[in-house]
Amino acid sequence: MSNIPYKIWFNGKFVPWDEANVHTLTHTLHYGLAVFEGIRAYKCDDNRSAVFRLKEHVDRLYSSAHIANIKIPFTKEQTTEAILELLSINELDAAYIRPIAYIGSGKIGLHPGDNPIELAIAAYPWGTYLGEGALSKGITTKISSLTRMGVNSFMTKAKISGNYVNSVMAKVEATSLGFDEAILLDNEGYVAEGSGENIFIFRNGVLKTPPLTSVLEGITRDAVIQIAKEEGLNFEAERFTRDELYIADEAFFTGTAAEITPIREVDKRTIGQGKPGPITKKLQSRFFDIVQGRDPKYIDWLEFFFTTTPLKVKNESL
Ligand code: PMP
Numbered sequence: 001m002s003n004i005p006y007k008i009w010f011n012g013k014f015v016p017w018d019e020a021n022v023h024t025l026t027h028t029l030h031y032g033l034a035v036f037e038g039i040r041a042y043k044c045d046d047n048r049s050a051v052f053r054l055k056e057h058v059d060r061l062y063s064s065a066h067i068a069n070i071k072i073p074f075t076k077e078q079t080t081e082a083i084l085e086l087l088s089i090n091e092l093d094a095a096y097i098r099p100i101a102y103i104g105s106g107k108i109g110l111h112p113g114d115n116p117i118e119l120a121i122a123a124y125p126w127g128t129y130l131g132e133g134a135l136s137k138g139i140t141t142k143i144s145s146l147t148r149m150g151v152n153s154f155m156t157k158a159k160i161s162g163n164y165v166n167s168v169m170a171k172v173e174a175t176s177l178g179f180d181e182a183i184l185l186d187n188e189g190y191v192a193e194g195s196g197e198n199i200f201i202f203r204n205g206v207l208k209t210p211p212l213t214s215v216l217e218g219i220t221r222d223a224v225i226q227i228a229k230e231e232g233l234n235f236e237a238e239r240f241t242r243d244e245l246y247i248a249d250e251a252f253f254t255g256t257a258a259e260i261t262p263i264r265e266v267d268k269r270t271i272g273q274g275k276p277g278p279i280t281k282k283l284q285s286r287f288f289d290i291v292q293g294r295d296p297k298y299i300d301w302l303e304f305f306f307t308t309t310p311l312k313v314k315n316e317s318l
Contacts, residue, residue: 006090009082009121012074014089020120027103027115032162034102035064038196038256041087041123041305043094044293049087050302051097052256052291054080056219064158065101072101074119084305086123093307096126096257102161129196129257130180135284138264138276139180139253141194143242144170148184148192148214156214167195181253183245183266186214190239197253197261200224201245202279211237220254220287223301227286233279242266250277252284260284 001018008020028034037060041051058076065072072079083097099121106115130139146169149156154163166184174182174195183199186192192214193199198221200209207228209221228235245251249272251263260283262276276284290298 004124006092006122006124007086009086009119011118011120012082014086020122022102022118023105025105025108027105027108027112028161030108031110032160032165033068033070033112034100034161035061035068035070036098036100036159036161037061037064038159039083039097039099040126040256040259040291041092041095041097042291042293043307044302044304047306048293048304049093049307050291050293050304051083051087053219053223053301054083054303056222057256058083060159060217060219061099061101064160067155067158068160070101070103070117072119073117079119079121080303082121083123084303086121087305088307090123091307092123092125094125095123097121097123100161126257129255129259130253130261134180134261135259136276138262138271138274140178140265141181141183141263141267142174142177142179143267144173144182144184144195146170146173146182146184148186150187151214157212157217159216171195181261181263183242185242186210189241191242191245194253194255194258197255197258199245199263200252200254201240201248202250202277203244203248206234206236207279208236208238208240210239218254220256220259223287223290224254224260224283227283227290231282231286246271248272250280252276252280260287 004017006017007014010020037057039057043049058080101119103112104116104118107113170182182195184192198218246269251271253261262280264274289295
């Protein structure tokens with residue numbers, strides 16, 4: 001027993017943390033076909049908290065399911081409501097939210113047949129993804145020996161569990177060699193993205209991120225592009241090479257978990273001044289103002305909910 005106080009929303013019911021289990025012959029466990037999301041809720045001022053771009057995340061979950069041929073037996077509205085109810089039941093004022101729709105047990109052959117589609121949603125506290133000081137000091141990275149999957153081998157627009165074998169291997173390789181994160185190149189050798197983040201560079205006055213070919217259509221990526229345009233920055237969704245990354249003035253990752261994480265080193269080469277640059281810092285501070293409800297212009301990106309006294313747990317990274 002873990003003693004973790006949070007409930008999991010499991011196929012329409014709230015169940016204790018330790019009881020949200022699956023059978024060993026779950027189809028997804030064998031073949032990796034499930035779709036999931038990573039969403040964050042932030043504590044705002046007063047007594048309010050808000051989920052960042054909940055609609056876009058729920059839409060992407062259902063788009064991923066459409067791509068994967070998974071028919072989620074709940075509507076988008078039911079899923080949205082379940083997430084908000086879960087935050088309230090778990091008394092969370094800030095959280096990472098992880099919905100997953102997967103193919104349950106039944107036939108174990110490749111064709112999922114009539115196996116049931118299950119939907120589970122977890123929500124729990126989660127601090128900075130890339131470690132202490134990542135947001136303020138930046139992180140070290142390595143170009144991965146693994147290539148980001150090609151567009152006709154994997155469905156890279158979808159957050160499909162099996163796609164993440166590539167990411168997990170890249171992440172483990174990079175961290176076991178002493179780096180904080182991996183950067184994957186695409187099939188043609190251009191920079192694609194991090195193991196779980198989109199990547200941006202700022203060089204010669206232009207902000208660039210790879211176009212949406214093999215990379216995930218990140219919701220934070222989209223937010224950063226909108227903020228950058230509003231700030232009057234020159235922006236291009238354009239491919240770039242690893243050597244252009246080495247000589248960028250600034251580089252950073254974006255993602256729900258990673259938020260906006262500055263990159264201070266790639267393959268032992270210092271990026272810019274080796275610390276977060278002014279553009280990264282500006283975008284980061286705009287982003288945190290927005291997610292914490294301090295920017296009225298982007299209030300539509302927030303789904304507010306009210307919290308009572310949050311439950312306290314010792315371990316913030318479950
Ligand atoms: N790329 C990959 C491979 C990811 O897993 C993620 C995290 N979902 C991202 C990019 C960033 O996407 P988002 O900003 O929507 O979290």
